[in-house]
Amino acid sequence: MFDPQTRRKPMNPYLGGALAGLLVVLSVYGAGKFFGASTTFVRVAGYLESTVLAERVAAMPYFLKELPKLDWQMMFVAGIFLGAFLSSLLGNSFRLLPVPDTFAARFGRSAGQRGIVAFLGGILAMFGARLADGCPSGHGLSGTLQLSVSGFVALACFFVGGLIMAKLLYGGR
Amino acid sequence: MDLWYGLATGALFGVLLQRCEVLRYDRQLGALRLRDMTIVKFMLTTVVVGMIGVYGLLDLGLVKLSVKPAVLGGNIIGGLIFGLGWGLVGYCPGTAAGALGEGRLDAFWAILGMIVGAALYAEAYPRLLETVLTWGDLGKLTLPQVLGMNHWLVIGPFAVLVILIFRLFERLRL
Numbered sequence: 001m002f003d004p005q006t007r008r009k010p011m012n013p014y015l016g017g018a019l020a021g022l023l024v025v026l027s028v029y030g031a032g033k034f035f036g037a038s039t040t041f042v043r044v045a046g047y048l049e050s051t052v053l054a055e056r057v058a059a060m061p062y063f064l065k066e067l068p069k070l071d072w073q074m075m076f077v078a079g080i081f082l083g084a085f086l087s088s089l090l091g092n093s094f095r096l097l098p099v100p101d102t103f104a105a106r107f108g109r110s111a112g113q114r115g116i117v118a119f120l121g122g123i124l125a126m127f128g129a130r131l132a133d134g135c136p137s138g139h140g141l142s143g144t145l146q147l148s149v150s151g152f153v154a155l156a157c158f159f160v161g162g163l164i165m166a167k168l169l170y171g172g173r
Numbered sequence: 174m175d176l177w178y179g180l181a182t183g184a185l186f187g188v189l190l191q192r193c194e195v196l197r198y199d200r201q202l203g204a205l206r207l208r209d210m211t212i213v214k215f216m217l218t219t220v221v222v223g224m225i226g227v228y229g230l231l232d233l234g235l236v237k238l239s240v241k242p243a244v245l246g247g248n249i250i251g252g253l254i255f256g257l258g259w260g261l262v263g264y265c266p267g268t269a270a271g272a273l274g275e276g277r278l279d280a281f282w283a284i285l286g287m288i289v290g291a292a293l294y295a296e297a298y299p300r301l302l303e304t305v306l307t308w309g310d311l312g313k314l315t316l317p318q319v320l321g322m323n324h325w326l327v328i329g330p331f332a333v334l335v336i337l338i339f340r341l342f343e344r345l346r347l
Contacts, residue, residue, distance in 0.1 A: 079183020161256015
């Protein structure tokens with residue numbers, strides 16, 4: 001499935017970013033929606049929890065604030081999955097890969113180890129994103145492009161935290 | 174209708190993220206290790222184009238802004254926690270969905286972790302609401318409001334700054 005010979009060169013990130021910028025503008029104009037992703041994870045968590053603990057979830061303030069329902073953003077996140085899937089199939093870059101190359105070169109090819117790191121990182125990232133009231137989509141793109149103070153503050157902190165963790169994991173390498 | 178717009182917008186965004194390889198752990202860590210600025214180029218270009226477009230339409234009265242309140246306690250502490258997690262997982266919430274789409278199986282564990290993280294946050298929320306989320310609450314604030322300037326006087330210099338950053342990246346071959 002993965003053959004370096006037939007692999008297409010990636011799209012220029014300036015071109016891709018500019019097209020994504022036009023897409024944001026179109027979305028705000030056409031649907032009144034700015035990009036965001038992390039609230040969807042709250043809705044999914046609320047939905048999953050409510051299947052076993054319905055009464056408890058119904059009384060939790062945060063799940064009352066972000067009700068477990070299908071909305072624009074949840075479809076947007078599903079769309080990213082779908083778009084990436086189709087694009088990678090057509091572009092010959094779909095690759096079933098349990099451990100990313102960079103991670104494997106540093107820590108080995110154990111899928112279990114990588115899975116645990118990804119799981120723990122995911123917990124931390126989402127807890128932080130909800131506390132910050134947004135992720136790199138909601139704050140990093142939508143917040144900064146509206147020149148909101150919260151967007152710039154959060155985006156700077158995302159990178160500071162990320163740089164620290166990358167330094168801890170990879171050192172100078 | 175909203176739902177279909179969401180799906181279509183997400184799918185197009187997913188194609189762009191995938192074609193630029195922004196979804197990859199290697200690219201995201203590349204930026205955090207200051208070796209490969211692909212994701213930063215993508216992100217900042219999106220921001221500048223989006224900024225000009227959205228504020229242009231705002232001046233014409235065609236769109237509304239949706240500014241999130243600046244709560245410095247939450248933005249800063251949450252932002253740092255997110256960053257530490259991001260360095261471990263190598264995907265953000267949106268790109269994790271896309272990474273799974275292009276077959277990156279570790280993104281499955283990332284997404285599972287993110288759902289657990291959201292559930293834990295919901296548990297902690299009442300206590301956080303009384304503490305961290307009251308620290309430095311400035312309300313819905315934008316840079317032009319802080320500086321007391323017309324928004325184009327902020328957008329112009331911002332765009333120039335971004336172009337200078339891009340020139341630096343290209344000069345350093347990042």
